[in-house]
Amino acid sequence: SGSMEPAFHRGDLLFLTNRIEDPIRVGEIVVFRIEGREIPIVHRVLKIHEKQNGDIKFLTKGDNNAVDDRGLYKRGQYWLEKKDVVGRARGFVPYIGIVTILMNDYPKFKYAVLFLLGLFVLVHRE
């Protein structure tokens, strides 16, 4: 979605790591899943409270959102925990986004892509 613009856009490819021993710190971009929901969310860590034993609870927010993510969490859930984290964003490549932009700006490119896709489908019909 557009909640991390202008850094990332729909269709960008993110490279993630998921080392459990990596500490969660503010400013990091984490990929997390809310219990009971399939779609992971990629937002930035806004606040952390970590105990001596390593137990941590943290709050996230999309760069492009006006408010933090509490509205997205489960009812009664105010914090995320380590177990909710699926990965940490370490790098990215603007990918499909570039292709759609090119298709919008250059109709000939769009027809070429569609033509090639059509060929691909025909050739692989078996």
Place this chain on the structure above:
Amino acid sequence: RKNVEDFTGPRERSDLGFVTFDITADILNGKNVLQSIFDWNVKQLFLYLSAEYSTKNNALNQVVLWDKIMLRGDNPRLSLKDMKSKYFFFDDGNGLKGNRNITLTLSWNVVPNAGILPLVTGSGHVSVPFPDTYETTKSY
């Protein structure tokens, strides 16, 4: 600093801190003191001012007080005065009262056109103490 119900989250009374700050910064390339950080592959910087401190409840707390997106082409020199925090500075408990050591640091996430997303911490930081008593009347 006040002790109020954290109305953004769990309904328990927690300390709420009020901080005003100035930021003067020149965001430069780490290797070359004179070269701006905005090279050909830097699309934007996500800047954030965070407060880090320890309390009885939690060994480590970090709270982002303010953030800003700086795009390629923007002036990499910051000169902000009398800023108020963008986000509520709620503690998880009552650990701000009398806390002598809250460290404010400016950091930024370098967002490239493509590639790695490093987090960089600025070299300056400042320590602020919170008073031993709560404010009752001053509005923010």
